[in-house]
Amino acid sequence: MGWRCAGLRWGGGRPAVGWYGEGRGERSSALVYGQWLAFAGVGARGCLGVRRSGRWTPCPTGAEVPGRAGGGQCAECARLDRSFSVAADTHVADPRPYRVYLAWFGPGLVKVGITAEERGPARLLEQGAVTWSWLGRGPLMAARRTEELLRAALGVPDRIAYGRKRAVRGSLPPAAERAAEVAELHARAGGLAGWPESLERLPCEAVDHAGAFGLDGLPRPRRVLAELADGAVVAGRLAGAAGPDLHLQDGLVVDTRLLAGWELVAVASPEQAVTTAPVREIRPEGDGGQDGLF
Template sequence: MTIPAPQHPERPAGWISTGLSWHDGRALLGAVRGGRVHERAVAPGTEVGWLLGGPRRCTGAWLAGATERTPCPHHAEIAPDGGATQCPACQSVDRGLALARDQILDDGRTYLLYLAWFGEGLLKVGLTAEQRGDSRLLEQGALAYAFTARGGLPAVRRAELTVAASGMARERYKSRLKTDHWWSHGDAPHRRTVLTEARARAHGLLKGHAVELLADRPVVDHVERFGLADGAPEVYREITGLAPGAVIAGTLRPPVGRHLFLDQPDGSGPLLLDTRRLTGWALTPVTGRAPEGLALQERVRPPEPDTQEALF
């Protein structure tokens, strides 16, 4: 006789990481256990240690109109090193993904068009719900930004497409390209000038659009807040892979978007964790443990370009 398999996998035990998010200017590390939610503020100087338990699981979806994440009803496993943090079923109903894929035409909310600066030549155009303030910009790790226009979702989305089509800004950049620019990002006056001039050009493109143009909103700079005034560490090791039984440990620096630098007591240089990689793993607090079981890639500040004129 064959015993039928259960309809859903067994509900995982322990707290499952939901990664890092920003709310009201605060970076919070989240975890869920069933319907319970736990959030911890990311405080620089805090020592942390996590033992990872697997398998990695989908953490559910944000449904339309919901104020909290809905747990994955299937308790589905996801790839340990995949970029996706949700199973296909939860991706299909997640409100944020639907918005990004233009599957929501209007939701009655007011949106802000922004221009964000991630480094020289990396100007991004995007939109965010006005009620979220600058949380989306902080989560993306924008080094500086300027709100540019305001209106309903359809109008702001058309404005976003218009600016992107002009070639002055792109709608997205890969994470690696952003982190490459942490070593050298100019000074605050330069960032402010770039964004002020870009906003003026965008306003020229958006004449006749059904949006309110925002000429007097300040340029906001996050470089000091992210602890990058002197750039990223000269040498650090980026966590590129996790597995069950791995340990992540160290002393926190200020978060940069969804990334965390963790200093090591042996002076070996900090680790860099993209907390999206942490999402879906069961976490057990540990103390006095060194990092182990991690795939690492060394990152080194590139040499300054040689601008000396040739002698001959």
């Protein structure tokens, strides 16, 4: 088996494509905005297995994964993955400290969430948060209770569909307006009663990811990859990246969750290559569908 794509990874505030090879381990390919990308799927999309504690356990059945599935796992491996998940409340005994955050993705698109403190801002980059701030830190269950309190009191969700996030990235307000909306919600959150005593409140320090994502001058997203197939090509100049999405200069968005599990080969003469993989149009207001957990 060759190297299979494991999706987009964020390290040190920079995007990279992750790879997994059974018996070989992991590697990554750094991405640079402005570079040409041109690749094609090879063979069939295979299940990556389960990654836990920094290591992959191969899929026991070597199952194939449907082309339109939003991740490189078969149903059984996805179930096993979720059986040890903080997000799914199946790992409530985690002793690590957690942080509660407020994340802004676009006008009116704000969510509250939690992440392990040791991960720093990685979760915000993975979700495509444009501007964000910490709200507090403490034990897992205190962080979870705070998340639920703030979600109900502020009227903000704990998840936003990726389709809605990507649809607004090409027409965002200035950084000052983004930070002001985060600060206003942070102040409202701080004024609420009922915070757990074990959760330390943190001041508002708005962080902006426009530079990391390459959002300045980003073309308006017009189309998104629908699926990959054997021999299907994706090609274009990389303009930016946010969360799991690669934004190409021609307005095509490549959701790298659809690449996970595929073996990919480079296409010769990338500047002359054209996309042949199926795509679908992006409505300006977002596709309205819940196409991912976060």
